[in-house]
Amino acid sequence: MSSEGAVQPFEFVACLELREMLGRVAWDERELLAGIEDAPADSLYYHTRSYFLRSRYLSALYPNDFATWAAIQVRDRVLGERLAVVDPFDFGDVELLRADLISVIDAHLGSRGTVPRVDTGEPFHFMRSTLIDVPATARATTLEEFRDGLARVDGSAIYYHFYEPARRRPEADPLRWLDALGRHDVADRVRALHPSMSSLDGMRAELLAICDQALGVHGA
Amino acid sequence: MPEAIHLDDYRRVVPPQTIDLLRRLAGRVRGRSLLHVNSTRVGGGVAEMLSRYVPLFEELGVPVRWDVISGAEEFFRVTKSLHNALQGQEQAFTAEMLAAYLETNRENAARLHLDSDVVIIHDPQPAALIVFTRRPASAGTGREGGRWIWRCHIDASRPQRRAWAFLRQFVTRYDGAIFSLPEFAQQLPIPQYLIHPSIDPLSEKNRDLTAEEVAAALDRLGVPRDKPILLQVSRFDRFKDPVGVINAYRLVKKHDDCRLVLAGGPADDDPEGAQVLAEVMAAAQGDADIHILVLPPAAHYEVNALQRAASIIVQKSTREGFGLTVAEGMWKGKPVIGGHAGGITEQIIEGVTGYTVTSVEGCAYRVRYLLHNPALASQMGHHGREYVRERFLITRDLAEHLALMVTLLHA
Structure with missing residues (x-):
């Protein structure tokens, strides 16, 4: 739910x-x-x-x-x-x-x-290296908005949220947010991804595919 | 007068998020002042880079000044020796020479206003300014004085020890140093940051040109386009090995018809340039297909046209701070053959965007190979342009300098 x-x-x-x-x-x-x-x-x-x-x-x-x-x-x-x-x-x-x-x-x-x-x-x-974080212009309150944000943010945001669990701010954890949103299904699928086997663009594509499928987007 | 370039103009060549990110990053240091100091306003990569940085920093809301130290001929002879010694050449220094260096720095420190929140001093010439400067309080840092950074643009990986020991006493007083490559880093008790230099895709040297513009420029320069052009653009400096390029061309020429263009000009702070140029002219004598072009420092349009007309870009340096002519050539979609030195190895992905070589013979072989494989040369050019878009454009460089300011000022 x-x-x-x-x-x-x-x-x-x-x-x-x-x-x-x-x-x-x-x-x-x-x-x-x-x-x-x-x-x-x-x-x-x-x-x-x-x-x-x-x-x-x-x-x-x-x-x-x-x-x-x-x-x-x-x-x-x-x-x-x-x-x-x-x-x-x-x-x-x-x-x-x-x-x-x-x-x-x-x-x-x-x-x-x-x-x-x-x-x-x-x-x-x-x-x-020191990671300098910069707020992106995207925010999400729903899975649809989360999907749209993923599609348009700079590649470095994909890196920050999905490749740097230890150095990112705690509130920037997308899995925690998805769980809080009640989308454990999406969180579990994201958790199962292998960032080290993808480029940032490849990772973004995989994330979008997961969101699209969860949202029932045609063709996903 | 060329039209002023604005940040949003870069949206034509980089992803739009890049510009948005720059603006948000700059928001963290807005109003904090930045000062650059170097030794010349024209000629050489540093002056060219600063002339592009300054207006963009202003547009980002960072008040920025660019000051240049002045000195007598003797001072620049000493700093040229220092420059060569730091790049590994054996040089002799007398006490008088070092005293002249210090005295000029003292005079400049008294003349310049060195009171910004962040002060970036470029290369050895003004490095001793810090010794003669009272460091006034920097607003908001909670620490006394502005933050001073020494930016080393040269290949200091194997410096003559005496020269480095002399310079090191000043460098250790800084809050940090920036080097262009990891191998240039030294044993220092201060943070050593890595920032690659960059090219400006919208500058006169790198902007798109029409075929007619290219043709007109080459006509004016007296370079026919009847056969493949090999091009090296660099000031006439022994470390750029222009005579080695001529020798490589001669090996190629035994089999394949082509032209060689060596284009460059001595910078204001390079007294050795005329001597090297004479050696190059002597080496080229008697071959009408070798074109030695001594261009004024502002001949960016001509350099742009030459790079676009060339079949292959060569940068056969034996020592190199970074060698941005490599990125310039790649941005124009050309394969690049570079010496295995300094930042050239960072820019060329071997076999993908070009080749690195360590000898005249290696250079000649790669030139011949590319002349005989134009489809491969074209593919390398495509990869090179995309690699530069990702790694070596001014937008990335600006972002890293802003990140440095954020870090230094705890903004």
């Missing part, structure tokens, strides 16, 4: 990131491991998620910077693939993500006699 209209409106929020270099580099996979151990949470978010925000054009091998660096710069495709398959959206807590990345690299290094390092490539530069 829907209780549309009885909850606070959902305010769409766009964002952009201010990128910061931490001045730390890794020339080999052990230094990468040590860097991941020490990196602030914002750095792990940056290197595993914000690819989707900064590159809507496919310009890297994987959306995970650690994986791309291992595969391209170190030419260790095995580690690149093992890191690429770590899905940052599987982890509710960034420390669990950190532990998994460390464990993948540690196990990989344990199986090798030497530490693979950059030969002719570039070192890994640890970065982090």
